[in-house]
Amino acid sequence: MGILEVKGVNKRFGGLQALGDVNLSVAENSVHAIIGPNGAGKSTLLNCLVGKLIPDTGSVMFDGNSVLGRKPHEINQMGISRVFQTPEIFGDLTVMENILIPCFAKRDGSFRMHAFEGVNHETALMEKAENILEDVNMAEKRDMHAASLSRGDKRRLEMAMCLVQEPRLLLLDEPTAGMARADTNNTIDLLKEINQKRDITMCIIEHDMHVVFSLAERITVLAQGTPLVEDTPENIKGNPKVQEAYLGESQH
Amino acid sequence: MLGLNKKDAGLFTIVIVLTMLAPFILNPFPENSELAQFNAGYPDLMQRFVIFGIFAIGFNILFGLTGYLSFGHAAFLGVGSYAAIWMMKLLTLNVIPAIIMGIIFAGLCGGGVGFVARSRSGIYFSILTLAFAQMSYALAYSVLTPITGGETGLQIKATDSPLMSSVPEGEIGRANLFGLEMGSSYELSVGGWLFTFNAGYYIAAVCMLIAFYLSIRLFRSPFGMMLRAVKSNQQRMNYTGLNSKPYTLAAFVISGMYAGLAGGLMVAMDTQVGPERMFWTASGEVVLMAILGGVGTLIGPVLGAGMIKYMENIISKINDNILHQWFAFMPDGIEDFMVFIIHPFIGKGWHLTLGIVFMLVVIFLPGGLVEGGQRIGRLFGRKKRAEAEAESTAKTPAE
Ligand SMILES: Nc1ncnc2c1ncn2[C@@H]1O[C@H](COP(=O)(O)OP(=O)(O)OP(=O)(O)O)[C@@H](O)[C@H]1O
Ligand SMILES: [Mg+2]
Numbered sequence: 241m242g243i244l245e246v247k248g249v250n251k252r253f254g255g256l257q258a259l260g261d262v263n264l265s266v267a268e269n270s271v272h273a274i275i276g277p278n279g280a281g282k283s284t285l286l287n288c289l290v291g292k293l294i295p296d297t298g299s300v301m302f303d304g305n306s307v308l309g310r311k312p313h314e315i316n317q318m319g320i321s322r323v324f325q326t327p328e329i330f331g332d333l334t335v336m337e338n339i340l341i342p343c344f345a346k347r348d349g350s351f352r353m354h355a356f357e358g359v360n361h362e363t364a365l366m367e368k369a370e371n372i373l374e375d376v377n378m379a380e381k382r383d384m385h386a387a388s389l390s391r392g393d394k395r396r397l398e399m400a401m402c403l404v405q406e407p408r409l410l411l412l413d414e415p416t417a418g419m420a421r422a423d424t425n426n427t428i429d430l431l432k433e434i435n436q437k438r439d440i441t442m443c444i445i446e447h448d449m450h451v452v453f454s455l456a457e458r459i460t461v462l463a464q465g466t467p468l469v470e471d472t473p474e475n476i477k478g479n480p481k482v483q484e485a486y487l488g489e490s491q492h
Numbered sequence: 493m494l495g496l497n498k499k500d501a502g503l504f505t506i507v508i509v510l511t512m513l514a515p516f517i518l519n520p521f522p523e524n525s526e527l528a529q530f531n532a533g534y535p536d537l538m539q540r541f542v543i544f545g546i547f548a549i550g551f552n553i554l555f556g557l558t559g560y561l562s563f564g565h566a567a568f569l570g571v572g573s574y575a576a577i578w579m580m581k582l583l584t585l586n587v588i589p590a591i592i593m594g595i596i597f598a599g600l601c602g603g604g605v606g607f608v609a610r611s612r613s614g615i616y617f618s619i620l621t622l623a624f625a626q627m628s629y630a631l632a633y634s635v636l637t638p639i640t641g642g643e644t645g646l647q648i649k650a651t652d653s654p655l656m657s658s659v660p661e662g663e664i665g666r667a668n669l670f671g672l673e674m675g676s677s678y679e680l681s682v683g684g685w686l687f688t689f690n691a692g693y694y695i696a697a698v699c700m701l702i703a704f705y706l707s708i709r710l711f712r713s714p715f716g717m718m719l720r721a722v723k724s725n726q727q728r729m730n731y732t733g734l735n736s737k738p739y740t741l742a743a744f745v746i747s748g749m750y751a752g753l754a755g756g757l758m759v760a761m762d763t764q765v766g767p768e769r770m771f772w773t774a775s776g777e778v779v780l781m782a783i784l785g786g787v788g789t790l791i792g793p794v795l796g797a798g799m800i801k802y803m804e805n806i807i808s809k810i811n812d813n814i815l816h817q818w819f820a821f822m823p824d825g826i827e828d829f830m831v832f833i834i835h836p837f838i839g840k841g842w843h844l845t846l847g848i849v850f851m852l853v854v855i856f857l858p859g860g861l862v863e864g865g866q867r868i869g870r871l872f873g874r875k876k877r878a879e880a881e882a883e884s885t886a887k888t889p890a891e
Contacts, residue, residue, distance in 0.1 A: 344714050
């Protein structure tokens with residue numbers, strides 16, 4: 241039994257079958273990559289995991305509990321964090337505040353009226369936030385407005401916001417898109433380290449094969465909403481079906 | 493100081509000093525000088541400054557932090573007033589229970605209205621709050637006449653005999669704080685100047701200072717940060733494990749309670765209330781105050797409230813005769829021409845002046861008066877810094 245078990249999930253948008261009978265099992269503490277051409281339904285699948293979409297049929301179990309029908313914030317409190325394909329951050333707030341908010345969410349739950357204490361007095365959380373900013377090399381940007389960051393920095397910030405919560409399952413939707421090569425390599429190292437040291441299971445969607453092959457222990461190839469194969473990176477590399485799915489796409 | 497950081501403590505100290513010395517500061521001109529009509533240091537107006545300041549601070553907690561624009565906030569002002577006056581009619585003429593009752597009732601109404609309105613966002617939220625406020629107005633105006641006194645509203649009458657206050661037969665009870673009457677004033681005349689220290693003003697001012705202090709604490713708290721997160725990105729908030737709904741609702745209730753405090757204080761000052769206090773124009777006014785002063789800033793709403801109340805009371809008093817006096821030094825034709833030009837902007841035309849000021853502020857100072865202040869501050873700051881730099885560069889070669 242994996243920590244995440246997706247069984248028989250279908251999702252239609254009008255006439256479009258975005259997900260067709262998807263089965264997926266992610267083992268605890270592993271890094272599982274989902275790859276596939278544009279429009280394959282990768283993001284839609286993640287949306288079904290975090291409560292943004294409800295599948296038409298099928299079940300999604302996280303650590304033995306169903307996530308279907310729960311609100312996004314409840315699912316996060318169960319231990320699933322997500323990095324979005326287009327960065328979702330608090331643009332009007334500073335980088336530091338962006339990190340502090342998930343810290344509070346983790347410590348205090350989904351709602352707490354702490355209207356009289358000062359944020360500045362929360363030294364333990366501040367320290368935790370500083371540390372994660374160091375980890376993603378953004379310490380010197382702590383007082384910048386998040387909206388003024390570069391695209392790559394926004395991504396790293398969002399990742400830091402998820403990591404600081406120490407989720408049990410981290411979902412990453414193209415975390416390195418728009419990043420410079422050096423930043424991509426840093427991100428790979430960071431994710432590797434986090435996966436090993438903090439026992440965070442990761443499910444990563446990525447087009448950059450360098451990232452996929454550096455990180456993933458298992459890979460699922462999705463094409464037109466259906467899993468084509470699921471295997472180890474070595475076997476995926478030589479699989480003719482995978483070549484076909486990608487070649488088929490590149491001819492467009 | 494009081495758990496505030498240096499900058500906030502400085503701001504709070506300035507506000508304390510200004511409110512306490514307001515009777516002096518607002519009366520800069522001698523009694524019988526021509527400029528005396530610009531004096532704002534009379535009790536009635538000073539009370540209005542601080543009471544509307546409270547109203548605007550509360551409104552800003554909702555609008556400035558969460559971005560939810562309530563267009564019906566005057567309803568809570570009215571509810572607070574009606575609750576307070578009933579307290580005075582029935583229980584005691586002491587203002588404290590009345591004010592507390594105003595806060596509680598407005599908070600409860602805030603909870604109800606907020607719960608329903610919060611199900612929509614953006615313009616629909618504004619429309620829903622507006623609809624609620626107009627419904628409250630209609631209720632107070634006609635349907636609930638036995639409770640609200642209908643069109644004429646409620647006053648304290650000679651026939652009222654509050655349970656815990658002894659009012660002499662046939663006399664109208666007066667609001668007090670443990671015997672200190674709201675209307676009592678101490679007048680100090682120095683040279684040509686007359687300064688009035690009014691008990692009601694100081695009580696309202698202390699309430700305003702407490703309300704202001706609490707709002708600073710709220711702005712700097714994790715809760716305040718969450719409210720700004722609501723405004724910035726609710727989607728991210730929800731996927732970060734936070735439920736944005738109770739946060740917005742709590743902000744709504746808190747700002748309703750601020751309005752209730754303001755409403756209660758209004759009754760404490762003039763012991764009367766009418767349904768027009770809930771009319772939609774009153775709700776619109778507080779929106780203007782917040783925007784004029786600076787949405788989402790600490791002091792902005794108070795400045796905005798002060799500015800609007802000043803214009804409403806001072807510019808509206810200027811008439812053509814006064815203008816003729818001012819321009820008397822000019823040749824007759826030009827004098828008449830000047831009066832003709834300015835005439836639409838004074839007296840009843842003060843709304844026109846307000847409209848123009850408002851437009852100028854929104855266009856040139858989107859951050860309101862506070863941004864204006866900051867720009868001036870930066871201008872001076874830059875000069876200072878330039879001087880300092882000039883000095884340091886002058887020194888370096890010598891080293
Ligand atoms: N909310 C929606 N309503 C209608 N159609 C949708 C919706 N979300 C996704 N789709 C469609 O479902 C299909 C799968 O989209 P999805 O975003 O999951 O693809 P993807 O694999 O993430 O692609 P990419 O690599 O470009 O991100 C696409 O054809 C898309 O247009
Ligand atoms: Mg996608």
